[in-house]
Structures are given as structure tokens and as C-alpha cells.
Amino acid sequence: MDILFDNLPGLLIAIPLLGAFLTPLLSRAGDSIRNAWVLIVTGLSSVCGLLVASQVLETGTIVYTFGVNTVSNIIPPDSGGIPIRIIFTIDPMNAFMLIIAAIVGFCITLFSVSSMERLSGKDGFFTLVLLLIAGVYGMIATGDLFNFFVFLEISSLAGAALVAYRIDKGVAAEAGLKYAALSTIGGMLFLVGVGLLFAQYNSLNMAVIADRMQLTGLDIIAFVLFFTALAMKCGAVPMHFWTPDSYAMAPSAITAFLVVSSQASLYALFRVCFTLYGGQINPLTVGWVIIILGILSMFIGVTMAIPQKDVKRLMAYHAVSQTGYMLLGVGVGLAALSSTCLSQSIGVMALKGGLFHIMNHAIYKGLLFLTAGVIMYRCGTRNLNQLGGLGHNMKWTMVFFMIGALAIAGIPPFNGFASKLMIYESTFLFNPLLAVIAMVVSILTLASFVKVFHSMFMGPKLPEYENVKEAPTPMLIAMGILAILVVLFGIFPQQVVDALVAPAASALIDYQGYISAVLGGA
Amino acid sequence: MIDSFTLSTGFGAWNAVFWVIAFLIAFIIGWLIWSRGEKTYDTSTSATASFLSGNAEPEKEAVHIRAGNLYWGYTDALSGYYRFIKPLHTGNLSDYFLAYLFVTALVLIVVVVLK
Numbered sequence: 274m275d276i277l278f279d280n281l282p283g284l285l286i287a288i289p290l291l292g293a294f295l296t297p298l299l300s301r302a303g304d305s306i307r308n309a310w311v312l313i314v315t316g317l318s319s320v321c322g323l324l325v326a327s328q329v330l331e332t333g334t335i336v337y338t339f340g341v342n343t344v345s346n347i348i349p350p351d352s353g354g355i356p357i358r359i360i361f362t363i364d365p366m367n368a369f370m371l372i373i374a375a376i377v378g379f380c381i382t383l384f385s386v387s388s389m390e391r392l393s394g395k396d397g398f399f400t401l402v403l404l405l406i407a408g409v410y411g412m413i414a415t416g417d418l419f420n421f422f423v424f425l426e427i428s429s430l431a432g433a434a435l436v437a438y439r440i441d442k443g444v445a446a447e448a449g450l451k452y453a454a455l456s457t458i459g460g461m462l463f464l465v466g467v468g469l470l471f472a473q474y475n476s477l478n479m480a481v482i483a484d485r486m487q488l489t490g491l492d493i494i495a496f497v498l499f500f501t502a503l504a505m506k507c508g509a510v511p512m513h514f515w516t517p518d519s520y521a522m523a524p525s526a527i528t529a530f531l532v533v534s535s536q537a538s539l540y541a542l543f544r545v546c547f548t549l550y551g552g553q554i555n556p557l558t559v560g561w562v563i564i565i566l567g568i569l570s571m572f573i574g575v576t577m578a579i580p581q582k583d584v585k586r587l588m589a590y591h592a593v594s595q596t597g598y599m600l601l602g603v604g605v606g607l608a609a610l611s612s613t614c615l616s617q618s619i620g621v622m623a624l625k626g627g628l629f630h631i632m633n634h635a636i637y638k639g640l641l642f643l644t645a646g647v648i649m650y651r652c653g654t655r656n657l658n659q660l661g662g663l664g665h666n667m668k669w670t671m672v673f674f675m676i677g678a679l680a681i682a683g684i685p686p687f688n689g690f691a692s693k694l695m696i697y698e699s700t701f702l703f704n705p706l707l708a709v710i711a712m713v714v715s716i717l718t719l720a721s722f723v724k725v726f727h728s729m730f731m732g733p734k735l736p737e738y739e740n741v742k743e744a745p746t747p748m749l750i751a752m753g754i755l756a757i758l759v760v761l762f763g764i765f766p767q768q769v770v771d772a773l774v775a776p777a778a779s780a781l782i783d784y785q786g787y788i789s790a791v792l793g794g795a
Numbered sequence: 796m797i798d799s800f801t802l803s804t805g806f807g808a809w810n811a812v813f814w815v816i817a818f819l820i821a822f823i824i825g826w827l828i829w830s831r832g833e834k835t836y837d838t839s840t841s842a843t844a845s846f847l848s849g850n851a852e853p854e855k856e857a858v859h860i861r862a863g864n865l866y867w868g869y870t871d872a873l874s875g876y877y878r879f880i881k882p883l884h885t886g887n888l889s890d891y892f893l894a895y896l897f898v899t900a901l902v903l904i905v906v907v908v909l910k
Contacts (some may be wrong), residue, residue: 451888458892462899488910497906501899512898514884514891558909562902573880580870580877582862622805657862686811691802698804724865732859764811766802 281325282337282361285371285410288318293403300396308386311399315382318406322375325414326368330776334364334790336416348792355476362416362480362791365776369628370413370540372773373635376758377533378406381526384643384751387744388526388650398438398524405431405530412537416791418467419477421541422460425506428534429456436523436531448522455515459502466498479549480791483784488553496554499545500562506538509600510569513593517577520589521655525646526751528585529639532592536631539596543603543781551784560608563600568707571597571714579721583655584645587725588638591681594714595634601711602627602696605703610782619702621778626695628781629774633688633762637680640755644674647744647752648729657728664730666741671730673752678726680759682719688759691766 277284292314300307329335339359348356363371382402389395408428415421433456437449467477469491474482486492505512516535520528546559574594581587606624609615647670648663649655664671680687683694693715701708743749762769780786802809836842845852870877883890 451891454888455891455895458895493906493910494903497899497903501895501902504898505895511883511894512891514886514894517884518886554906555910558906562905576873576876577880577884579866618805661859661861685809685814691809694802694807694809695804698806702806720866720869724862727860727865728862733857735859764800766809766811767799770802 278324278328280337281321281328282335282363282414283339285318285321285325285361285414286407288314288321289403289407289410292318293400293407296400296403297396300399304395307396307399311382311403312386314403315379315406318410319375319379322371322378322410325363326371326375329363329365329368330772334362334780334787336791337361337363355481356478356791359420360416360478360791361414362787363414364787364790365773365780366540366544366628366778367413369632369773369777370537371410373536373632374406374409374413374533376754377530377635377639378409380639380643380751380754381530382406384529384646384748385524385526387747388524388646390745392439394438398435401431401435401438402527402530404428405435405527405534408432409530409534409537412534413540416479417477418470418479418482422464422467425463425538425541426456426460428537429453429460429506432456432519432523432527432531432534435527436519438524438527439522441522445522448518451515452519455505459505462498463502466495466502469495469498478791479544480788483549483551484788484792486550486553488550492550492553496545496550499549500542500559503538503542503545504566507535507542508570508593508596509566510573510593510597513570513574516593517586517589520592520642521583521586525585525642525649528589528646529642532638532642533635535592535596536599536635539599539631546607547781548784548787556607556611560604560606560611563604563607564707567597567600567602567604568710569597570594570600572710575714575717575721579717579724582657584648584657584660584725584729585642585655587657587721588641588645591641591718591721592634592638594718595630595638595681597714598693598696598711599627599630599634601700601707602630602692605696605700605707606778609699609703615703619699621782622695623699623703624778624781625770625774626692626699628777629695629766629770630689630692632769632773633680633692633759636755636758636762637677637687637689640673640677640752640759641681643748643752643755644670644677647748650748651741651744652738657725660729660735661732661738662730662734663738663741665734666738667730667743669749670744670752673756674726674730676756676759678722680763682722683715684719686760686763688762688766691763691770695770 299310389398405428408424408431411424412421433449433453436452437446439445470482471477473491474485476482508516523531571594574590574597578587578590602623606620606627609620609623610617680689683689697708697711800810800812
């Protein structure tokens with residue numbers, strides 16, 4: 274048993290990868306066996322993710338090296354003090370992201386088992402789902418820049434194939450192509466940045482590079498390449514154009530996990546700013562660049578969402594808008610922490626708010642995309658102009674949608690309110706105008722979701738949906754898990770902040786701690 | 796016990812329990828006002844009918860305001876903004892690359908200048 278627990282970080286990737294490669298084989302034994310297999314694999318990898326996270330939160334950063342027996346062998350004696358193997362470095366920030374991926378990963382698989390029932394090509398579909406999950410876990414857990422690039426590519430390629438999965442008269446294929454092309458360009462520029470750092474520091478390990486960082490001209494170029502590639506992958510305006518195309522065309526459960534994939538890129542962006550270049554890059558400048566991207570994302574995202582008639586495209590623009598809140602919170606955190614005029618507590622609170630919003634957004638946006646998936650599954654359309662009166666027959670879906678919509682609009686007592694309150698209050702003390710814009714965006718978000726709620730669920734029963742049925746049970750369970758978390762995180766926000774968010778924020782700020790966890794104070 | 800529900804923002808606090816209690820109190824007040832209302836009026840007369848400039852009220856079952864008819868005032872008021880912002884979303888992959896490279900160049904200039 275001990276050997277299993279000692280190797281949990283490795284299993285985190287091994288289980289979904291092995292599961293993915295065996296899925297086409299098991300598909301030959303029938304749909305039920307394949308579905309059970311996929312659920313077991315996702316369930317196990319989610320349990321692994323949660324166990325690793327709980328270990329990290331209890332005992333501190335885990336440094337897991339592939340191919341060594343003991344932690345003391347992380348740095349081979351003949352390597353010149355450089356850890357040369359594949360190393361996963363999981364601190365409370367990584368643990369925080371692992372929890373998000375574990376929860377949403379399981380829910381979307383449970384949902385997909387039911388929602389993909391009528392479609393063909395499910396062996397390929399579930400193989401790609403497991404590869405996407407493995408890619409995201411790898412992006413979160415790795416402590417090595419080249420490994421990060423590899424996992425980024427795995428998740429991007431699996432994501433692009435899943436976006437194009439339904440083809441849909443070529444529209445989905447086009448969306449998948451756009452996602453793949455942009456991800457590839459972003460990935461390649463990221464790789465150029467990795468090369469620039471490797472050429473100077475002889476290492477790909479983040480802790481080693483952070484320790485040796487000199488901030489040369491090449492380092493700055495590498496920083497910009499990392500920064501923009503990751504900001505584009507998380508859908509920051511004005512690099513967000515792929516988001517509505519891809520999110521709208523992907524199967525809804527996949528869209529819910531693409532949100533988590535984007536947030537893994539957001540995590541990496543924060544890791545680059547706080548850890549890799551921690552104490553070297555000008556935090557005020559970078560903080561304000563992040564803030565400006567955040568404000569643009571919030572405002573343009575929500576204003577583009579309101580006129581949309583395709584429910585998933587509308588939600589995709591809201592995903593862009595909500596990413597803006599996270600960027601705003603963390604940007605203010607970065608800028609305020611470096612300021613000599615402002616209290617450090619403002620920066621810490623803004624950072625906590627931004628991070629807490631990542632978790633909340635993954636949960637409520639996942640829930641909203643799943644409700645959109647149910648509507649597609651039962652009504653066969655995403656066009657809001659063609660929908661109406663569904664609340665008569667789809668009461669559970671309506672309740673879940675309401676919970677998600679109120680949470681994204683920041684209405685108490687749901688989870689979105691708690692994180693937005695932390696962002697509003699800290700941002701107001703940093704710069705009141707930013708807080709005002711954030712609040713206006715929340716009001717517009719509410720207006721937009723009132724429109725969606727009215728268009729889909731209110732009004733008399735339409736003849737074409739007279740006999741429409743409620744979602745199948747697995748879909749309801751998947752949505753129910755997320756809805757319960759939305760409510761619980763809203764009613765007990767302090768517990769979540771104390772247990773998960775505060776350690777993550779502290780880990781992000783303490784880049785010396787990250788370095789010494791890997792190099793042992795070397 | 797109640798403190799465990801309080802989120803401290805460092806500059807203020809938020810307690811979900813107080814919100815739920817306030818919501819319940821507002822609901823009870825609303826219900827009390829409603830319950831003390833006039834109960835004797837006859838709903839079968841036109842006294843309760845909507846007045847739509849003298850036009851007949853359509854059957855409720857026949858009316859559903861579709862999404863396209865909502866917020867026309869908002870989009871009309873911001874038509875200038877939308878005339879600018881919508882054409883930027885061309886759907887053309889070349890434009891996506893252009894935006895990405897533009898931001899990369901801009902961030903590089905900002906970070907170098909304000910190093």
C-alpha cells in the first residue's frame with residue numbers, strides 16, 4: 274500500500290494515460306464495459322489527484338522524481354547540482370489546481386457517458402477525454418518547463434480533436450482547426466522561450482532556473498513568449514477569439530473541461546510571473562499588464578456575450594469575462610505586493626480573491642456548460658430564439674442553471690459572490706475605478722443570464738418541446754455534484770479560503786520556498 | 796458557531812447565514828403584506844384584466860418573448876460600441892494570429908521600457 278501512496282504523483286498521469294490507450298481495446302467488448310472502464314479510470318485519477326492534494330496540504334511540497342527510489346537522489350551526484358530527471362513539484366498552489374481538475378474531470382466524464390450515448394466514435398472520444406485529463410494533470414503537476422510544453426501539447430491536441438469531434442457540417446472541424454493552429458503557434462513560441470532559458474542556465478527545471486535567473490535580455494524575451502502564449506491559452510482579450518468558436522462547438526462536457534484546461538494555463542502564467550521570474554521581473558509593470566488584460570477581458574467578454582443567440586457562444590464569452598476577474602485579482606495582487614505605499618494585506622487578499630475565483634469559476638461554469646449540454650441533448654438546438662418554456666418539464670435542469678447563473682453573476686449566497694467580494698474590496702483599495710468596472714461587469718453578467726433563463730425556461734410550453742423530458746440520471750448527478758459545491762463554497766467560503774486558497778496564495782508568493790523544496794536550500 | 800460562516804476579507808466581512816436570515820425575514824414580511832390584501836374581489840370580471848391600450852389581451856399560452864427581442868434598448872443605446880467591437884471578431888484565423896503577435900510585441904515593448 275505504501276508504494277502506491279509514495280507514487281501517487283506518478284499515478285496521476287499514468288492512470289489516465291494507460292486508461293486512454295486501453296479504451297479503444299475495451300470498446301470492442303461493448304459500450305457498457307467501455308463506459309464502466311472510463312468511469313473507473315477517471316474516478317481513480319480523481320482520487321489520486323485529491324489524495325496528492327491532501328498530502329501536500331498536510332505535509333508540504335511534494336517533489337516527485339521519476340526513476341529514483343529516494344528523495345535524496347533527486348539531484349544525481351554527477352549532474353553538477355542540476356536535477357536532470359522528470360520532476361513533479363507539487364506545492365499547495367498545484368494542489369489547489371489538482372482539486373479543481375479532479376472534481377470537474379470526474380463530473381464531465383460521468384456526464385459524457387450519458388450525453389454521448391446516441392453518437393458514434395465513442396472509443397476515440399473517450400480516449401481523447403482521458404488524454405485531455407492526463408495533459409491537464411501534467412501541466413499542473415510538473416516542475417519542468419519542457420515537460421510543461423509536452424503536457425500543454427497533449428492537452429491542446431486532444432482538446433482540438435474533441436472540439437472537432439461532432440464535425441457539424443464542417444463548423445466544428447473549423448473551430449477545432451482554429452484551436453489547434455493557435456495552440457500550436459502558442460506552444461511553439463513557448464518552446465522557443467524554454468530554449469532561450471535552457472541555453473543560458475543548462476536546465477529545464479523551474480526551480481533551478483528561478484534560482485539562477487539573471488534577467489538578461491534573452492530572459493525578458495522568454496518571459497514575454499511565456500506570458501503571451503499562456504495568456505492566449507487562457508483566453509485573455511484581445512487573444513480570446515478562439516474561445517467562443519471552440520467552446521461553442523465542442524460537446525458541452527468537453528467545454529466544461531476546456532475551461533479547466535484554460536485555467537491550467539492561467540496557473541502556469543501565474544507560476545511564471547511569481548516563481549520563475551519571482552523577485553526579478555518588475556512586478557508593478559507586469560501586474561499592470563495583467564490588470565489591463567483582465568479589465569479588457571471582463572468588459573469585452575460580457576458585452577459580447579449579451580447580444581449572442583447561441584447559448585454556448587454566450588457562455589463562452591462569459592468564460593472570457595470571468596477569466597478577467599482572475600487576472601484582475603492576481604494582477605492587483607502582484608502590483609500591490611510590490612508597492613511600498615500600499616499594505617501587503619491588500620495584495621494578499623486580491624491574490625486570494627483571484628485564486629478563489631479560479632476554483633469557483635471552474636465549478637459554476639462547468640455546471641452552466643453541462644446545463645447547456647442537457648438542453649442540446651433534449652432539444653437539439655443551442656439557439657435561444659428557438660427555445661422556451663422548458664422549465665415546465667426540466668425542473669432539475671432549471672434549478673441547476675439558476676444556481677450556476679446566480680453564482681456567475683456574483684449573487685449571494687453562492688460561491689461567485691464570495692470570491693468577487695474579495696476581489697472588489699481589495700481592488701477598491703488599490704484603485705477604485707477597477708472595482709467599479711468589476712461591479713458593472715457583474716451587473717451585465719446578471720442581465721445576460723436573466724435573458725438566457727427567460728429564453729430557455731420561462732414562458733408557455735412550446736409545441737415542439739411539449740413532451741421534452743428531464744435529463745438522464747447520470748447527467749443530473751454530474752450537475753448535482755457541481756451545484757452542491759457551488760452552494761457549499763458560497764455558504765462556507767472562509768473554510769475553503771483557509772484550507773485551500775490561503776496556502777495556495779502563500780505558496781505562489783513564496784518563490785524561495787519553491788526553489789528550496791527542489792534544491793534543498795542549495 | 797456563526798463565526799464559522801463568516802468570510803473575512805481583511806477589510807470587511809460577509810456572513811452567508813445573516814443573508815439567509817435577512818432573506819427569510821423579507822420573505823415573511825412580503826407574505827404578511829400579501830396575506831392582508833383584499834380577498835373579496837371577483838376575478839371573473841374585467842377588473843383584474845391587463846389594460847393594453849384598449850387592445851385585447853392575447854392568450855398567455857400564445858406569448859413567449861424570444862431572446863432576439865430582449866435587450867434591444869441596451870444594444871441600440873450601445874450601437875456605436877458594437878459597430879466597433881463586433882467587426883473585430885471576424886472569425887478569420889489570420890486575424891487571430893495577428894492579435895496574438897500584436898499583443899506579444901506590445902507586451903515586449905512595455906516590459907523592456909518599464910523594466
